[in-house]
Amino acid sequence: MRRNRKEILSISTLIATAASLILIAIVYGAYVFSERSGALSQSAFDVSFSELRLSRAFNILLEAESSQRGFLLTHDASYLQPFLTYRQRAGAELDHAEEQMKQLDMVGSAPALAQLREVIEAKLTELDQTVAMGAAGEMDQARAVVRGNVGRDLMSQARDIVSDKLRQLANLRAERVADAQANAARLTTLTTIGVFSVVLLSLVGVAQVYSYSADLAGAQDKLATINDALERRVAERTRSLQTANEEIQRYAYIVSHDLRAPLVNIIGFAKELAASVKSIAPALDLPSPAGDGPVIAQARLAVKEDIPEALKFIDASTTRMDNLINAILSLSRLGRLPLLPQDIDLAALTERCVASLQHRLNDAGARVAIEGRLPRMIGDQQALEQIIGNLLDNAAKYLAPERSGRLLVRGRRAGPQVVIEVEDNGRGVAPGDHERIFELFRRAGKQDRAGDGIGLAHVRSLVRRLGGEIAVTSDGESGCTFTVTLPADLRRAMAEGYVNA
């Protein structure tokens, strides 16, 4: 079972998002519910306070009545003292209760309270009246009022209203408390669900991580195995390539060596022939006893023109063939070129190449610039000088006549490799010739410059000897860029067997 990276990422993201959303929901829910819980508690408290206020107002009325009764019964002024006190407070208490109940916003309580106030006012008037009568000594009259049951009726009316209100308040309080309890229960449920969800998601996450880790470990194992196999195969291939390469080089060496032996004979005997012809020529100019017949004339033509012409062609061809064979020989030797890895300052090396080519560059009217900083590397100085020198020389050789030559060298580090680019604004290389120009004795474009098609083949052999590769990019008109990729550390490449020591 293999999951791709995208899938793993999306599942992880999903879990993380879900967990975050749940946490936010819990926090928000807790906030909402606790706000509500606070409001409900406050409201329940308000109801209780209203009950208290209302009871107190009624109690005061009761106290005032019993004080009045005591005074009328005993005519003792000490009974009158509480009455006066309560009488004074009754109005205020009723105000308080009314105010408190208004806050509760109880539907239909305003008319009841107004009625209660009327009843209480009437009761208080009755009490004042009777107490005033008692104080004036008209005890009997006062008692008659009391006995008239007006006060009692008023009192029971007040009691009815108060108890009715109190019942309503008690119901309201019970309602609010129930609400608060339900609210608390909901909060608990929410928290429980949230906690469970988070725990569940954590478990899913842990399971995912565990499963990914297992997958990862498995994949790593597999990768290691594949890597090992790959490395073995690369090493095998490298070895067999090296063997094949060595064989080709040996072959090239032997072939070119053996080709030279007959060539030496052709060169040598052509020279002998030239010497012989030279010695014949004066003899043909001597007066002949047979006279200057057509035979002698033909012989003269042969000796003075035909044979020298033939020898000239033989000489030109053998010289060229000798050069070609020498090129193959030197190319085959590059494969065995002993490498000396050392710390290379590419900028300094390039400047040395430019300095040694200065004369040629001046003749071609080419300017060389190093763009940016060239990296340092470990390489073979001689080989690198030949590579860069040859590329610059080549660029200077094939400039476009209509614009002044401008060569650019730049370089950068790319992982374990160094990339060196030599760019020019010359005539370029046609897209079909990008591979061909690196082949031995092959040339491309207008053949108006002397050359045997050796330079770039030589460069590529050197680059490959160093374990690198070379390529050219060009539109075939406005110049070209040669890109050389080399191991940044030749010493390591040699130690690891990717480059022959």
Added chain:
Amino acid sequence: MRDPNPPVMIVMIEDDDGHARLIEKNIRRAGGRHEILRFATGAAALDFLLGGGATRPRSPRARLILLDLNLPDMTGLDILARLKADERARRLPVIVLTTSNDKRDIEKCYDLGASVYMIKPPNYDSFANAIQQLGLYPAAIQAPETI
């Protein structure tokens, strides 16, 4: 009066007939009347120079050896090594003439004690000069201007 250019024996070890002929012609053209004894194989040359056991004693007459490195039966380097290892033959000057311009071959030849290393085709003027330098031509010789 003593001959200022006494003919000596030059042993040429060369398998290519054409090369052998060219070398001989150029020695002759430079005025040398030396006896030139050519061997086409290394074994025959070594037999002659070092002696092939009791039946064929070594020749004491050879004064100069011209050696090709590319022979059918053994390499010129082997022959050079054998000669230089021999007590009596090791002072014989050896001119190596070969088609190879391989730096390592050249170095090996000089290491083994070759006197001169020349790449074929040699410039025959310097070839004659080399032979002269090796003491075969006393200073009084005037090389005929035949080339």
